[in-house]
Amino acid sequence: MSGLTIIVPVKAAVPNVTAVRLDPVTHNLVREGVPLMLNPYDRNALEFALRLKDRYGGKVITLSMAPPSGKDFLESTIGMGADEAYLITDRAFAGADTLATSYTVARSIQRLFPNFDLIVFGEETTDSTTAHMPAQVASWLSLPFVYYAVDAEVKLEDRLIVVTRYLEDEGVYETYEYKMPIIISVYKNSNPPRDISLVRKVEAKLNGLVKVVDNNTLKLERECIGLRGSPTIVAKIEDAKPIERKKQIFKGDPKEAAKWLLDNLTKEGVIRP
């Protein structure tokens, strides 16, 4: 009975989202000069995967569709405990929206690791926050999927997995049982990640442990990837316009401040003392 083969797709996120520049013509993110880091919530996903590996054996493989500079944060995933890391990179993948990205990720996994048991994603990325990828990849692969996982148990002999997930907006835990393979996304406030071992990370760099795969290997159809495989377009960008506020400020004695505030709120009709 073999252990689990777990794929953890990860993303290079922009660390400081508020300092981001967009190209005024293409509306794409200007990536040059912007340092990239491992999306924080992907670390919770990697932790989730590593815990399963610790319990049931097998291997954890990280994979990212990223520019060539993505090698560095993939080395971090090895530093955290991943057994292997793959950088999926090609000019042809550029300009992809979530559909084209999910296509590239799904088909890469199918070609490179056809016998995987689980694909484990982070809940969302901190820079684009769509949470699309897990469900879109599930759709390309026609597999069951479940979001917001906090824990899982595996019955290796039956290849079954029992996943518990937390729905924050309902305050409910749900438990699902599926035959593997399935796709999971991990609740971002769960599975606090272990540290990244710098020694392992440096070893990964020195030994060139991150494997690079381009579209000469994958042979994905041009019309399905990058800009051409993306049904959505950014038609326009603009600065967010805030609502006009009264901006009345009170400085001084707290007693008077409290009275001033309650009087104004009563006048506004938002409290009824």
Place this chain on the structure above:
Amino acid sequence: MSAAQAQQKICSEWNPVNKNEHKGIWVYVEYVNGVIKDGSLQLIGKARELASKINTDVTAIMLGSNLGDVVKEPIYYGADRVIYVDHPALAKYVPHIYANVIVQLANKYKPEIILFAATKRGRELAPYVANSLRTGITADCTELDVDPKTRDLDQVRPTYGGNILAHIRTPTRRPQLASVRPNVFPTPPRDTSRKGEIIAETIDSIPNINGQGLIEVRPVVKGEELPPVEKADIVVVAGRGVGSADGVKLLTELARLLGGTIGGTKKVVDAGWLPADRQVGQTGKTIRPTLYIGVGVSGAIQHVFGMKESKVIVAINSDPNAPIFQYADYGIVGDYRDVVKELIELLRNYKK
């Protein structure tokens, strides 16, 4: 189809789309554990507005088992039509089963737009549905509009921390999918005299669950009785500046006296002073109460993202330069302990 479109080669895994065949706006009405989600009803209101601009109608989609009279509810909130699937296999929510049924309905009826409330379940379902229809989707829109000429949905979404608004379109594919966070749009009034068409739909095949699917549901037992942040008219939000869990307690007292509830910034949740479901902001909840009171909150863009639509905003902060004052109608500069103590005292006296 234009000549240019006809010529352009598309991905061999995409179906060809004839845009003219697609008509009508759909809202997926989320119904779980006996409750219709407010976020879905709010989208019916928005869909009405969009439908009138392009001269079409609004259809609500409902799934479940033994649905009964609840299928009439979307009509009361403004839908012209309800298409529902009532099937024992839908008694329990299983993501890929629910998503698959919606895909089958969309393939049969060919709507031009499908809207989802961006609840936790909605965020899970919508991308699977979109992808299976080989079309685009935009998450967490804060505004929606429609171009009467092209019938393209203008999907407005804050991006990169909320200081940029992106207008996203899906010009060549149909349907066009978008999700919208709960409470971005108001809930339309419920009018039980409204009439509409109700269609019981059957589906060809329910996909395999591949296992037992949902086997257990366990609600979290909540110690305190204050309502969730997205449900209250008055929300007092604790920031890192309240200094400790005791500070949060003091604000909870204030919230109680005002008949409201307590929420927190990410820093307060990270410190463990409040549970994660009380976090307000980009990675927490979006709220639009009539009164927001931020105490010891600096006003970071990611926080403001989740509260800027509040009717009246109050800030209490010791730093006169705190960014939160830029978003406030009423601001008090001072140590929150003194100010909140006085507020509590005054409110107690009012009560007497």
